Amino acid sequence: MxxxxxxxxxxxxxxxxxxxxxxxxxxxxxxxxxxxxxxxxxxxxxxxxxxxxxxxxxxxxxxxxxxxxxxxxxxTSVEVPDDISEEDKKDSTDEVKEKISETEETEPIEKEQPGNSGFSEPISGQKQNKVSDKNKNVKITPLAREKMKAAGLSVDDIVRGLKKLSASDVDAVIEGVSQEKSELADGRETAASVRNEKREKMSRLRKKLSQRLVSVKNETAMLTTFNEVDMSAVMKIRKEYQDKFVEKHGLKLGFMSFFLKASALALMARPRVNSMIDKEEIVTPEYVDISVAVQTPKGLMVPVIRNVEKRSLADIESELKKLAGKARSGKISLEEMSGGTFTITNGGVFGSMLSTPLINPPQSAILGMHNIIDRPVAVKGKVEIRPVMYVALSYDHRLIDGKDSVGFLMDVKKMIEQPEMLLYGGNDVISSLLEL
The missing domain is CATH 2.40.50.100 (RNA polymerase II/Efflux pump adaptor protein, barrel-sandwich hybrid domain)
Structure with missing residues (x-):
């Protein structure tokens, strides 16, 4: 035991x-x-x-x-049969298919037609006449079906045998349609009158998350600043290089890796946004560990990608895919969700246009991404339609001033709109060339 x-x-x-x-x-x-x-x-x-x-x-x-x-x-003393191997599963599946095939060749088949209220049209084993499209939805009563089966007749045979329609036939159809409508209405009224409630116990994770969110509102001086980002350049890169990226790295290139990398470089340039308050001290890490909010069946989880400032886009995408998968399957460890210095959340995947995300304590700031919408923008004096994303930075105003918060968003905006800046530590090409 x-x-x-x-x-x-x-x-x-x-x-x-x-x-x-x-x-x-x-x-x-x-x-x-x-x-x-x-x-x-x-x-x-x-x-x-x-x-x-x-x-x-x-x-x-x-x-x-x-x-x-x-x-x-x-x-462990109980004998446990070995798991069925993939080869055994294949053999078993092939055997079942062979039996089904034999049954189809020797036995009569009843084929259920969609929309026939559960009735089925028989196809005799002796006379397997295919039903024409115009008659495939004809309803058949059980008694009629048995008579047709005994006589070896199909729906087409019966329809061809009808010489004329009587008034009683029309009345029967009208009565049947009226009854169906009445039954449908009764069903709707019954469904509308149902007022049940479902109760379920709140999980420990959800209770703890609730406590943390309330404490953020009560214990921080939270403020949110906004900006907009033209996603044209990043979308062009993804369109032109996606196939090569997948072929080389085995995974897709997403938007999140660009924002993670841009945020990491912006945080290195503005370390106060990467800082946190510990009692009466300000702690400023010289590295960037970004928590990424992931929605799971059990609630919101925030796995951490370490040292983002040193990682490539491919490396970021790989780590993000691994951690998000572990979070959704419940396989993630506490260590993989601890120690972040900054958080990114993407409400855009659910269609959010704009939001004020809540800080993830003890961090001091969080970046919110949103959906991408084609919007008219002014470009060099002309109106053009561009794919635009609104971004939001919520921050603790006790620690971070407006200059750093607004400047951080501007840095991210520039790097997303000019992705080549990611190669030069957040600087533009000419400034790097001139060592400015």
């Missing part, structure tokens, strides 16, 4: 919640299989099976427990 204990999410966390069991008591489990989800204040962790065997659950779902407690036991 092997004890499977609750893992520790971090030194400061003394309680977690065993949120959901992914297996049942008495199930056979395999080594490294996901057994349960564990929620802490900062992340959702997975409980994995250290060995194969039969599981005995000791803690119910929804229970608050401490790291180190036994969640379940695994009896």
């Amino acid at each position: 092997i004890d499977v204990k609750i893992p520790s999410p971090g030194e400061s966390i003394t309680e977690v919640e065993l949120a959901t069991w992914m297996v049942n008591d008495g199930d056979i489990v395999h080594k490294d299989q996901d057994l349960a989800e564990i929620e802490s204040d900062k992340a959702t962790l997975m409980l994995n099976a250290p060995e194969s065997g039969k599981i005995s659950i000791k803690v119910e779902a929804g229970t608050t427990v401490s790291p180190g407690e036994v969640a379940c036991r695994i009896d």
Whole structure:
């Protein structure tokens, strides 16, 4: 018997919640299989099976427990069948296909037509007449279907056999249509009268996030400044080089890597925006670790990309894809979400035009990206349609003045509109050439 204990999410966390069991008591489990989800204040962790065997659950779902407690036991003496190999799965699938094929050749087939209220049109095994398009939606009663099947007749045969339509036939159709409309209306009224409520327990992650967001509003002097960015240059680069980028690096080039790199260089030039308050001291890191907000089924998570100022765009895209995937699947660790000096959030993926993002404490600033919309802008005295994104910087005014906050956004704007500046530490080509 092997004890499977609750893992520790971090030194400061003394309680977690065993949120959901992914297996049942008495199930056979395999080594490294996901057994349960564990929620802490900062992340959702997975409980994995250290060995194969039969599981005995000791803690119910929804229970608050401490790291180190036994969640379940695994009896490794129970024989566990090996997982089905991919080759076995293929052989099994081929065998099923062969059986289906044999059935189709020897047995009568009933083909259900869309929109026929569950009725099906028989195709006799002796006489498999295909139904013409104009008659494919004809409704058939069960009794009529049985008679047609016994006589070996298709819908087309019946329609061709009708010599004329009587008044009673028309009345029957009118009555049937009226009844269908009445039933549809009754169904709508029934649906409209339903006023149910759904209640679910708030997760520890959601509760902690709520506390942090309220504390930001109460404990910081938050202010937001805005600007707009012409995305033409970046969009042109992505269009011209996307295929080569994918071929070389195995992943797509997105907008986020440009903003991460531009922000990192702007933060190095304006370190106060990268600073934070620690009691009565101002702490200014000489590196840039950017937290990227990721929406997951469990709530908002902010994995951290380290030393962004030294990374290439391809490296940033690769790290971003890896961390975002781990966050959404619940595989991310507490360490991978700790220690950021600045945050970027992209509400544009949900269609947001403008927002005032909340600071991620203990950081002092956060950049909000938004959707890209074609807008009329003045370019050298002429009106042109350009793809424009509004950007917002929320910052703690206790630490960051308007000069640095507005200047930071202007730096980012320039680097996105002139991406070649990213090669020269945020300077334009001529200034770098002249060493200005």
